Amino acid sequence: MSYHVDKVSWLQKKALLKQIRERVFVYELHIPKEVEFDSLDALSEHVIIHSEKNEAVGTGRLSPDGLISRIAVLQSHRNREAYTSLLNFLVLIASEKGLDTIYVNCILDEVPNFIESGFLKQGCVFMEAGIPRQKLKCPISSFNTEPFTMLH
Numbered sequence: 001m002s003y004h005v006d007k008v009s010w011l012q013k014k015a016l017l018k019q020i021r022e023r024v025f026v027y028e029l030h031i032p033k034e035v036e037f038d039s040l041d042a043l044s045e046h047v048i049i050h051s052e053k054n055e056a057v058g059t060g061r062l063s064p065d066g067l068i069s070r071i072a073v074l075q076s077h078r079n080r081e082a083y084t085s086l087l088n089f090l091v092l093i094a095s096e097k098g099l100d101t102i103y104v105n106c107i108l109d110e111v112p113n114f115i116e117s118g119f120l121k122q123g124c125v126f127m128e129a130g131i132p133r134q135k136l137k138c139p140i141s142s143f144n145t146e147p148f149t150m151l152h
Helices: 010-028 080-096 108-116
Strands: 004-008 045-050 056-062 068-073 101-107 120-128 131-139
Touching: 004 010, 004 080, 010 045, 010 056, 010 068, 045 080, 056 080, 068 080, 068 101, 080 101, 101 108, 101 120, 108 120, 108 131
Parallel strands: none
Antiparallel strands: 004 045, 045 056, 056 068, 101 131, 120 131
């Protein structure tokens, strides 16, 4: 399957971005809506990934400090190609913005994938929305998306 990723404005695509994120994070993962949507949404760069049928099937955001977060892909499209496309595009945006380093706060099951992609652990495991997470950082020049498969 082929995917296409577009950078979008939070103000213009807020309803669609919220719809995808609610479906994945609020309904599937039971993250409280008030935690899922925060003040960083208005300040961040957002992307939407479309299927070959031009259906919006996922989203992600890049915060001004280089934090990649809110990666949500609909269940039927959770595959290596979708995540590779989404993450590569977010890293491209970070590079275009002049950032040297990107960060993620990933669930513990995903830490090995990120480490294989050039990320290093930062600090201790912490809880976010009732889910244990690890902060990781990676120089953009070292980023490799190949290990990514089934991220949420």
